[in-house]
Amino acid sequence: MKKLLSTLFSLFILACSPKAEQSLNNLLKDSTKIEGKKNYLGSPYVTAGNRVYMVGHQDGTFPALGWHIKGEMGGIWNHPIKLMDGFDVEMVVNGQVLALSKASEFVNYPYANKHLFEFKEEDLIIERIQFVPDSVQGILIQFVIKNNNTKKIDGNVKFTGHTNLRPTWLGERSNMVDSKDSAAFHDNYWIVKDSVNTWYTIFGSDQRPISSDELKNSEKPNGVSNSLEFVVTIPAKSEKTLNIAIAGSYDSRTDAINTYNNILENFVPMAEAKKARYKELANQSKLTIPDKHLQDTFEWLKYNCDWLVRTIPEIGSGIGAGIPDYPWYFGVDSEYALKGYMAIGQDKIVEQTIRLLDSVSMAVNSNGRILHEMSTNGVVFNKGNINETPQFASLIWEIYKWNGDKEFLATYFPTIKKGLKWLLEENDDNKNLFPDGFGMMEIHGLDSEMIDVAAYTQRAFADAALMARELNETELAREYRKLADQLKEKINTEFWSETFQSYADFIGTDEQALKLIEDALVRADTLNKPWAIEELETTKKQILSNPSNEPRPFVLYHNWVVNTPMEMGIADSTKAIVALDNAKQFTNPFGVFVTGIDRDETAGDDSGSFKGSKVFSYTGAVMTLPTGVQAVAENNYGRPNEALDYLKRMSRSFSYALPGSIYEVSPDYGMITQAWNIYSFAVPIVNQFFGIKPLAHQKTVVIEPQLPKEWDNAALENVKVGDNIISIWRSQSESGHQIKITQTQPDWKIQVVLPDDGYTAQEGDAQTETKNGKTVFTFTEATMVVGKN
CATH class of the missing domain: 2.60.420.10 (Maltose phosphorylase, domain 3)
Known part of the structure; x- marks a missing residue:
């Protein structure tokens, strides 16, 4: 009798609750959307928010994803902790178990997404819609159950959440030690706590479940699985909604509970507010051109930029580099991306990211060196590659030209002065103005005098001279201008290779070059690139037959960074045009190869695409950043048609796998959305076209x-x-x-x-x-x- 009364009460709640009828579909009707491809249902998507985000597969499942924390980068994250690995949902109708694990369609919206599950025998369609409210540590999942039958449907819906409260990457370095989770059912929701830490996950519904079960979770010894079961009755030719809220906190049970209740009570106005904000994002730097595919690409990149905002109140707000494996903060990724963010009017997050990078870099380095990579728990993994320090200087000048805020300039110029001093005093052993050390190319051994480090250093001193003059440091401005002029001359003479019609990858000793050639030969042989093997063997013979006791320029890898002198406008026009034309041979239909010796035999033709390895690697990759750099470079020398060609190549990857996004590696490998993509489009379009x-x-x-x-x-x-x-x-x-x-x-x-x-x-x-x-x-x-x- 008690169970019957409970069931009747649940049915009454389901039928009468106004929230139950507030379908998010009504809000989505007039929103821009892109439907995914059937053959990519088994690939990732993201439901984004600045506090919480969810990563799963477009088919509605949550497989193990990622390599930074192996298999853990998917699910629901509330950095610096993870809340859930995901969830399973099934509906039982007439004894048949209908699992929501094989979506027939995935639809992406700028601020939400939807999975469609079709059960033809039951004449039933279930839509799963989800969105993350702004600045909220939680997510709303809505199920819209549509009965297309002429008879009513009685059934049960079972929602099983797989909670896994655990720290993010490098948590052990910040005393974040994972322990076993424990769960308890309260009223109509589960509350899960890490037994040692104040980490909480709550999930439940605004409709009372008829049962709740704690399940064993053998795969995750520190996680737990818990389910909620609901009775649903759907009249003929009608629909019902079921709302599930998932909330969390890394420091307070009360905050988690309050967030949970707030989502269930206010998800409609929250969704309306996010929709309105995204409409504003679209209207900023609004592009209208004949090429509607490229126009849509540019619009959705603005949404992508917002997807990557990561706010940790104890640390600050800043853009992450990419999802799922790089959701935290990077120096160089931001230094490219923020120029694009500024050009599309997203200035608030630009200044917040710069503040974060500056404050943490000064705290860990104190000498102006800009950090490379920092987890969301505050742990700095890499204190900074050489190129990141000069690029920070140029970023500050660029943003100052956009915002005109002299206080902004004065705040960061002390860091810049320290950084430029560190750059030449501690990283230029032979005092030739070319700093030694790793730049953008993360290839073992490429840490001598790199072309990108040289180019970005020259630009940094040129920009620093303008900043010094603006701040009335006249003598310093003259000093910086002199160094910039010297570097420009040296780059155009000492880095140029007439033989290869290109700037060199690096300046180094014969010994360094020969060792790198051996490594490159292994790479070229592994990738079956006979042309590269022949070229490398020829270079090796030339070095051995004409040895030098002094460092000299070498073109070995044809890395994309050889184009940075054109990107920075340093190259003289004659060399620039020759180098830009030469660079076309290191492309495929999607853009520019990261490492030129990896190019296809059919490079430049409309065939071939990247096949990524199972063990994550950039070998053989074509990426948007090198391609965007090439577009910027072409425009610098008055060639907008050639620049547009590179934008079109990149846009071929738009919605290729994840509707509404461009992958890190073209067309469908690596991060499913990437911050520096906006640099590759916004700078050529806004600043140059x-x-x-x-x-x-x-x-x-x-x-x-x-x-x-x-x-x-x-x-x-x-x-x-x-x-x-x-x-x-x-x-x-x-x-x-x-x-x-x-x-x-x-x-x-x-x-x-x-x-x-x-x-x-x-x-x-x-x-x-x-x-x-x-x-x-x-x-x-x-x-x-x-x-x-």
Whole structure:
């Protein structure tokens, strides 16, 4: 009798609860979405939030994922701890067990995702929708059960959560020691605690279960599995919802309970708020171009950027590098990515990430060296590769040009001065201005004088000179400018290889080169690259027949970093064009090879793709960062059509495996979403194609567009520069060519730079002058139009 009353009460609650009828589908109806591919249902997705995120497979399962903590990088994370490995769901109808483990469809939305499970014999469809509210340590899972039958359906839904409270990577270094979990059922939810630590997971529903069971979990000796079972009755041709909240805390039971209750009570307004915020993200730096696939790619990259925000109140907020294996903080990844984040208006997280990197780097290094990798528990794994310190300097100058905040500049310039001093005083043994040590290429032995370290060091001193002048440190500005000029000259002479029509991978001794050649030969032989073997053997013979006692430049690997002198605009134009053309042979349809000797025999043709190894490796990889660097480099030398080609190659990976995202390694290997992708798109599009060169500290924006030929009609709207908003429209018709620009702060100066080719000011009062074969129109109005007939 008691069980019957409980069942009836549950049915009453299910039928009458207003939350039960608040289907998230209503909110998703007018949201942009992308449906996944059937053949990628067995691959990962992410439900993202800045506090909690969930990683599973598109088919609805939660297999072991990742290598940083082997098999543990999936599931539900509330850094610096994990909450759950995942969950299983099944519905029993007429004695038949319907497992929600083989979704027929996966749909991704900017702020949520959905799995569709079809049970044709029962005429039943179950949708699983999930989203993570902003700044909340929990997730809402909603099941929409649709009865398409002409008869009602009576059934039970069983939800089993596999809790695994454990620390993140390097937890043992911060005294985070995992212990056995224990669980207790309270009212209508399970509360799980690590027996030694104050780590909690809570999961349950706003509908009372008819039973709850604690299950044995033999696979995870420190985890537990617990289930909740609900009775559902669904009238003919109707639907019911079941809401599950999963919440956690790494320091408070009360916080976990309050979060759990808050999600169940307020998930609809929370979802509405996140939807509205994502609409704002889409409208910032809004791109409209003829190529709708590339346009969609750019829009979704803005969402990807937000997916990677990781907030740990005790540490701060910052962008992670990638999901699932790199959700924590990196120096160099941020130094590329944040330039792109700024160009799309996500300035708050830019300044938060910089604050985090600076404060932790100074705490662990104290000498201006910028850290490389830091876990979410605060443990720094790598105190910094050589390139990260100069790149930090250039990042600060770039962000200052966007925000115009002199206090921001003054805050970080002391770190920059220390870092540049450390760079040359402690890492340049032969005092030739080329620092020694690892740069972007993580290949054993490539730690002498690297081309990317040299290029980024030159740019750092050039940018530091501008910062010093801005802060009235005149003598220091002259010193930095002199070093920058010397480095530019040395890079163009000492790193250039006429034989290979390329800048060298590194400058080193013959002994270093011969050892690296042996390693490279093994690699080329393993990958079956006979052309690379022949080239390497030839280089080896040349070294042995013409030995040198002095370090000299070597081209061995054709690593992508040989293009950084063009990315930084250091290369003289003659060398740059030759090197850019030469680089095309180290591409495939998706972009640029990380290591050139790995290229396919059919490189440059529309065939072939990367086949990743089971043991995680970047060998043979094509990646978005090298490809984006090449696009930036092409634009620097007035070749927007070639730059667009690289963007198109990268965009071929968009939605290839995870709808709405671009993988780290093209097209479908490594991280399922990656922070530096936005650098590879936003800088070429915003700064170069549309030519927006911010000078917020001078209340000036220089606009020097160089749009690809294909973009006859294009627009970039709502670009944030300081407290100004800039929009640009370019139109072309038989009657002529027109560029319209608006700004929200008409006291600012807008300088439009165009070829000296018959352009006139058609709207607005412009001062006009000609410089170096270009016409400069200077406006101080809300709307201005320049064109020619």
